[in-house]
Amino acid sequence: MGSSKKTLITIVGPTAIGKTSLSILIASYFNTEIISCDSRQFYKEMTIGTAVPEKEELAAVPHHFIQNRSVFEDYNVGAFERDALNVLDTLFKKHNTVVMVGGSGLYVKAVLEGLDDFPKIDPSIRLELKHVLETEGILPLQDQLKKLDVITYNTIDIENPQRVIRALEICIGTNLPYSSYTGKLKKKRKFNAITIGLSGEREKIYERINYRVDLMIEKGLLDEVLKLYPNKELNALQTVGYKELFSFFEKKITKEGAIKEIKKNTRRFAKRQLTWFKKDPNTHWFDFETDFNNIIIKIENLLK
Numbered sequence: 312m313g314s315s316k317k318t319l320i321t322i323v324g325p326t327a328i329g330k331t332s333l334s335i336l337i338a339s340y341f342n343t344e345i346i347s348c349d350s351r352q353f354y355k356e357m358t359i360g361t362a363v364p365e366k367e368e369l370a371a372v373p374h375h376f377i378q379n380r381s382v383f384e385d386y387n388v389g390a391f392e393r394d395a396l397n398v399l400d401t402l403f404k405k406h407n408t409v410v411m412v413g414g415s416g417l418y419v420k421a422v423l424e425g426l427d428d429f430p431k432i433d434p435s436i437r438l439e440l441k442h443v444l445e446t447e448g449i450l451p452l453q454d455q456l457k458k459l460d461v462i463t464y465n466t467i468d469i470e471n472p473q474r475v476i477r478a479l480e481i482c483i484g485t486n487l488p489y490s491s492y493t494g495k496l497k498k499k500r501k502f503n504a505i506t507i508g509l510s511g512e513r514e515k516i517y518e519r520i521n522y523r524v525d526l527m528i529e530k531g532l533l534d535e536v537l538k539l540y541p542n543k544e545l546n547a548l549q550t551v552g553y554k555e556l557f558s559f560f561e562k563k564i565t566k567e568g569a570i571k572e573i574k575k576n577t578r579r580f581a582k583r584q585l586t587w588f589k590k591d592p593n594t595h596w597f598d599f600e601t602d603f604n605n606i607i608i609k610i611e612n613l614l615k
Contacts (some may be wrong), residue, residue, distance in 0.1 A: 317403040317502040318614060321348070321411040323419060323588045324509035325581035327519040329599045331364050333509065334412035335372050336603050337610070343406040344373040346395055348413030348422065350388070351550055353380040356539060359532045360552035362523065375402075382539065382547040392421035403502065408614070416466075416587035423506075425498030432484035440476045440483075455479060460488035466587045470576060471549055494590075505613050507606060508594040510585065515599075520577045527552065528570060536560075551576045 320341075322334045338345050347353075351361040355378040363377060375398050380386050395411075399422075402409045413419055420426070443451055452475050457464040459482040467474045478489040485492075510516075536556040539548055543557045552573050559569035588594060595613070597606055 317406075318408045319399065319411055319423070319500075319502050319504050320408055320610060321419060321423065321504065321506045322413075322509065323416075323506060323584075323594065324414065324599070325516055325584040326414050326577060327362070327523045327581070328509045328511060328516060329519075330412050330414065330509060331362075331368060333507075333603070333606070334410050335364075335368055337507075337607070338372040338410040340607060341406070341408045341410070343408050343410060344375065344402055346398060346402075346409060346411040346422075347374055347376045348391075348395070348411050348415055348418045350391070350413075350415040350418050351547075352377050352413075353386060353391075354378065354382045354547050355380065356382045357535070357547070357553070359527050359530050359535045360550075362527070382542065382545050385546070388417050388421050389426060391418055392426060395422045399502065414584050416584060423500065423504050425496060427493045428496055429481055429492055430485055432480045436480045436484050437476060440479055444472050444476065449475060452476065452479060456482070459483070460490055462488065462490040463493075466490075466583060466590070468580060468583060470551060470554070470580070473546055473549065504593075505610060506591065506594040507610070508588055508596040509599045510596055511599045516581055517578050520581060521574050524552075524570065524574050524577060532556070533566075551580055 320337060322330045322337070324330055334345055349361070351357060352363050353376060354361070357363075358378070364374065369377065376391070376395070399409060411419070411422060440452060449470070449472050452472070453464070453469050456469070456475055456479050460478060463478045467478060469475055481487075481489040481492065511519075532552065533556060536553050537560065539545075539553065540557060540560050542548065543553075548554070548557075555564070555569045555572040555576065558564045558572075559566055564572065595609060597609075
């Protein structure tokens, strides 16, 4: 392979499928570094509930964008696109290939092909939607999005109020579905992209999720969430594994009930991740139990 064109190898797939360990094997094989593209692992206050790689894993290969922010900072996908491209510029000076790994579809898309262009929306629409969220909760907003744009409803993280409100304000402000604006614009990147997807039988994915949640509880997830509880309104904390335990601390639900909810919501999240990633026809899919050498053979062939 000529060194003129650099390649970003991205590993995608649902939560708990084994992306972290595969990315470390691939990065070690190519003697390169990893960019984390998991929007929940940016935050240093969130370790257990976001399944940040273990210390040994982080030591095995240099990682970027892991716990480099605080939940008190405002950070979004546009800022991540800019930061990630800057880091990639630097890394590609030293390496022909770099590995990117993550389950946040929108963040992966931002790096690989840029963000979509949306029209300006009357700010009063967002204020109204926020008012609904504060007074009635997220459910009526989810229902409204399902009516106005079922495609987006099925692919975004509908437990995330920020995402739901963003999609709804576009639907309402333009009288067109949010999904009609997405996927139009692909920015040219200076690097080639190879995307490897990991999947598996639904039952096996769900087993892995349930096991992982139990492990998180064992590792001390309750203490982690309790420390964050006073700031439970922060955007970064509107996420699975944290919201459910906030409800437990508010005595709205039992501890067992909260753990059950985390498992259920993580399974739903995994399903959405797969729906999102399966939309990209260029992804090369493998069962998560595939022998590592077979995946490397595929990558080596794609690099030719």
